[in-house]
Amino acid sequence: MIDALLDNIVSMIYIILGGVLISWSVHFVPVGGAPAAMAQATGIGTGTVQLAAGAGLTGLVSAGFMMNVTDNLPLILASGAVGAMIMIAVTMIVGTWVYVYGVGCVPSSAKVKVDPITKYRQDLYVSQGTEGHGLPTVSFVSGVIGGLLGGIGGALVYYALIEVGLKAGLTAGTSSSVTGHELVGIAAMFAIGIFFVNAVIPSYNIGGTIEGFHDPKWKKWPKAVISSFVATILCAVVAVIAISQLGVI
Amino acid sequence: MSAGGSGGGANAAYPPQTIMAIGAVGGLAGIYLGHFLPPMFSFFGGLGAICAIVWGADAVRRVASYGLGTGVPSIGMIALGMGIVAALFGLSVGGIAGPIVSFVAAAIIGAVIGVLANKVIGMGIPIMEQAMVEIAGAGTLAIIGLSVVIAGEFTYGAVIENVVANGYIALIFIIGGMGILHPFNANLGPDEKQDRTLSVAVEKAAIALIITGFASSLHEGLMAAGLNIAVGLVIWTVAFMKYYGFVKRDAHSVVGTGLLPSAEELQ
Numbered sequence: 325m326i327d328a329l330l331d332n333i334v335s336m337i338y339i340i341l342g343g344v345l346i347s348w349s350v351h352f353v354p355v356g357g358a359p360a361a362m363a364q365a366t367g368i369g370t371g372t373v374q375l376a377a378g379a380g381l382t383g384l385v386s387a388g389f390m391m392n393v394t395d396n397l398p399l400i401l402a403s404g405a406v407g408a409m410i411m412i413a414v415t416m417i418v419g420t421w422v423y424v425y426g427v428g429c430v431p432s433s434a435k436v437k438v439d440p441i442t443k444y445r446q447d448l449y450v451s452q453g454t455e456g457h458g459l460p461t462v463s464f465v466s467g468v469i470g471g472l473l474g475g476i477g478g479a480l481v482y483y484a485l486i487e488v489g490l491k492a493g494l495t496a497g498t499s500s501s502v503t504g505h506e507l508v509g510i511a512a513m514f515a516i517g518i519f520f521v522n523a524v525i526p527s528y529n530i531g532g533t534i535e536g537f538h539d540p541k542w543k544k545w546p547k548a549v550i551s552s553f554v555a556t557i558l559c560a561v562v563a564v565i566a567i568s569q570l571g572v573i
Numbered sequence: 574m575s576a577g578g579s580g581g582g583a584n585a586a587y588p589p590q591t592i593m594a595i596g597a598v599g600g601l602a603g604i605y606l607g608h609f610l611p612p613m614f615s616f617f618g619g620l621g622a623i624c625a626i627v628w629g630a631d632a633v634r635r636v637a638s639y640g641l642g643t644g645v646p647s648i649g650m651i652a653l654g655m656g657i658v659a660a661l662f663g664l665s666v667g668g669i670a671g672p673i674v675s676f677v678a679a680a681i682i683g684a685v686i687g688v689l690a691n692k693v694i695g696m697g698i699p700i701m702e703q704a705m706v707e708i709a710g711a712g713t714l715a716i717i718g719l720s721v722v723i724a725g726e727f728t729y730g731a732v733i734e735n736v737v738a739n740g741y742i743a744l745i746f747i748i749g750g751m752g753i754l755h756p757f758n759a760n761l762g763p764d765e766k767q768d769r770t771l772s773v774a775v776e777k778a779a780i781a782l783i784i785t786g787f788a789s790s791l792h793e794g795l796m797a798a799g800l801n802i803a804v805g806l807v808i809w810t811v812a813f814m815k816y817y818g819f820v821k822r823d824a825h826s827v828v829g830t831g832l833l834p835s836a837e838e839l840q
Contacts, residue, residue: 325666336740352799357643357644358644371643371644371646371647371648372643373643373646373647373650374646377650406788438625458765492585492589504734504753505735505738506734506738509733509737509739509740509742510661510733510738512739513657513742513743513746514657514658514661515696516654516657516743516746517653517655517656517657517658518654518658519654519655520650520651520653520685521651521654521655521658523650524647524648524651524654525651525686525689525690525694526696527643527647528641528642528643528647528690528696529694531642532641532642532643532644533643547693547694547695548694549769550693551686551689551690551694552690553692554685554689555682555686555689556664558681558685559658559682560660561799562659562662562678562682563658563661563662565662565666566661566662566663566664568731569665569666570665571731
């Protein structure tokens with residue numbers, strides 16, 4: 325067991341780094357929660373976990389797709405990042421259409437007076453009794469950055485887990501039989517498990533809603549990152565041992 | 574054992590210790606029975622999963638009453654996230670003691686995350702540490718229990734081949750999580766009652782047993798799958814009728830509204 329951990333020390337560092345990146349990325353995603361679903365808060369109208377999972381798992385899938393053709397780490401990370409960014413950007417643009425053309429409100433932030441990117445006034449457009457609504461430009465940009473970080477994090481975790489399995493003598497994706505993808509299956513499930521743990525911890529940190537990097541709550545990120553760091557160490561140890569054992573049976 | 578926490582006196586609140594005992598002992602007993610008995614009786618794993626899911630739902634109910642600041646689903650997802658990591662780890666190193674090793678690993682991971690949530694993030698929920706341990710343990714037992722339904726045993730090789738490699742694990746992940754997070758999410762509010770919430774947990778867990786029963790036909794054959802589905806359907810029917818009874822009991826009144834008025838009647 326200890327040998328497995330020592331042999332895979334680099335992979336473990338990748339996993340922990342990935343977990344920390346995922347945790348940090350959640351702080352960038354404009355999560356509005358239930359209030360945003362009623363256009364009473366800025367952000368996308370669903371919870372952190374759903375958004376992080378949606379973007380992160382898309383990143384995982386696109387990273388896995390890239391792994392089919394190459395084992396070049398930067399390319400895999402780029403593929404994961406682009407996948408997650410596309411997913412979160414599409415979610416945000418469609419959400420904006422719904423807010424603007426469906427609900428009929430102006431995308432505006434209640435946390436800042438002027439949008440730091442476009443310099444447009446925000447406070448004039450915030451409806452009374454709401455915490456802003458829709459997705460102003462700064463939130464959109466912040467969300468795409470969140471997708472980038474989350475996608476890299478997810479891809480890094482998945483790549484590292486696959487590497488652990490390859491070292492233990494397993495093969496990934498070469499067999500075409502239904503039961504031939506043990507490594508892919510277990511690495512994906514561990515990556516998803518680690519992803520969910522690291523998506524929920526920051527969501528408790530931000531109290532469920534955040535507008536993006538201009539939100540005052542964003543400055544709380546070190547707390548979540550430290551927590552995720554510790555939690556991911558545990559998960560990484562457990563995951564590396566479990567996957568190494570796969571080579572023994 | 575099979576009915577989990579749904580039966581018993583209508584208005585009596587079950588103390589956490591009772592539910593904990595049902596979940597941990599019932600869950601492990603179901604898993605081991607499902608493992609040692611022939612594949613025909615793999616539904617015992619599902620009964621264990623039902624006990625575990627009821628326990629998890631009760632723990633979610635207790636911790637989420639404090640207000641998490643975010644939706645209840647998040648805690649169900651972290652339960653299954655911790656659960657899946659701990660479950661596969663325990664089965665890989667534990668051999669015949671696999672579920673117990675998984676359970677202990679889950680408790681450790683849950684305790685660490687609970688302490689981090691309170692001490693570092695500062696959520697300030699007094700029972701956070703205990704609840705995280707319980708939720709992680711319940712999630713782990715639910716995953717192993719449902720894996721036993723599909724694979725017929727919990728040896729690492731069998732679970733990897735019959736549950737993980739073909740992707741059924743993703744199904745277990747989501748339906749197990751639904752069973753733990755949905756009951757409180759569906760019933761929360763000022764008039765939330767424990768027995769009503771837990772009857773939904775039994776009902777959701779029975780649906781999980783039915784679905785994994787379908788999945789088990791691939792490996793265990795139609796007879797075992799049919800038995801799994803039948804047991805699941807019976808439990809689902811009983812739990813759903815109980816839930817309906819609780820809803821009628823707690824509702825101010827239940828009235829039929831009739832059909833929508835036609836265009837002529839509206840004029």
